[in-house]
Amino acid sequence: MAKVLVVTSGKGGVGKTTSTAALGAALAQAGQKVAVVDFDVGLRNLDLVLGAERRVVFDLINVVQGVAKLSQALIRDKRLETLWLLPASQTRDKDALTEVGVAGVIKEMRSKFDWVICDSPAGIERGATLAMRFADAAVVVTNPEVSSVRDSDRIIGLLDSKTEKAERGEHVERHILITRYDAQRAQRGEMLNINDVLEILSTPLLGIIPESKEVLRASNIGSPVTLCNATSAPARAYLSAARRLNGDIVPMNIPTEHQRLFGRLFGRRAA
């Protein structure tokens, strides 16, 4: 029976899709059977980040409307045997997503996978509320920046009120994933630090993904960062976060890239 995880944030551009791909791949790399589902109808991108954009035939809305079977719409990753993608529709109206339809798809997926990871669109509209609706757990992706933290707080409020689990009086397990973190800038007081963010949001931390060039490089080539360069700092951070999702106790640290000689001589001390 799968655990349904929603990757959400409220604010756009903080790294939901990147994180969905990286966490999905990291869990699949650990041998788990994972499906990543794109809920961003009309603006799908998970297929592109995973390098499966040319293999999309059917999509989530086709399955919701019964035009295609789930097995026809799922795309198996070419690198990881246990990673599957259910893409969003690029052309349909997002109102085509119905709660009953999504409930049916999620129910079917629960029996087939270990993890169902829903990539939420930005905002708090239909797509975002349906992505979180049936979640057992949530990863709230947050940048150490005021607007992102505020939106994360709003989303945490919605997780407590609008999810099916919350309506049953149960608790949706939730985690903060801090992305684009620059330890040096935080140390200099130029950026909110980890404790600031956690204290404000009073939610446990899943991982800290450092700001890195590797993230853009991975999306350029259409590969999750954990696959593209598994030893890079963001990849190690995502791999640790995935292990924590699995219940492992992994010490929290901020992976750093190896500094070049010039940087070591003239740069600032790493955290």
Place this chain on the structure above:
Amino acid sequence: MSILNLFQGRGSAPLARERLQILLSHERTARKQPDLLAILHDEILATIARQITVERENVRVRIDRGATVSTLEIDVEIPHFVCTIPASFRGNSRGPTERAGYIAMAMTNYERRWLGRALRTVSHVSACSDQAEGRAPNKKTGHGEQPRPEL
């Protein structure tokens, strides 16, 4: 920390943190009572509806949050001056202006302004009690024929 930092002073992160803490404490309180306005609206409407028939959209409730004082503004637009008048105010012993004055006490400023203009244009303002009990739809009272003055 580099030498440059000595000249830059404190970073901006503490300010960001402080602003967020203040903002979110406000937003969280507001979130706990998301339907406060809707509840007030329903209850005010129900209370008024016991005496006067009003349309839902003619009852407006809004809250303004200020730095030190917050205000609750309730604006009720009633179709015509229809309310219960005590027996002493009935009959010919009192003039229409006096009766209208009593009615005006129960009205919002908005209605009073409206009434003032109505008195200037309509020579006789009649108030009714019996038909008004409970329902008083304006058409039945006969006041419906009076055109409402432009405000």
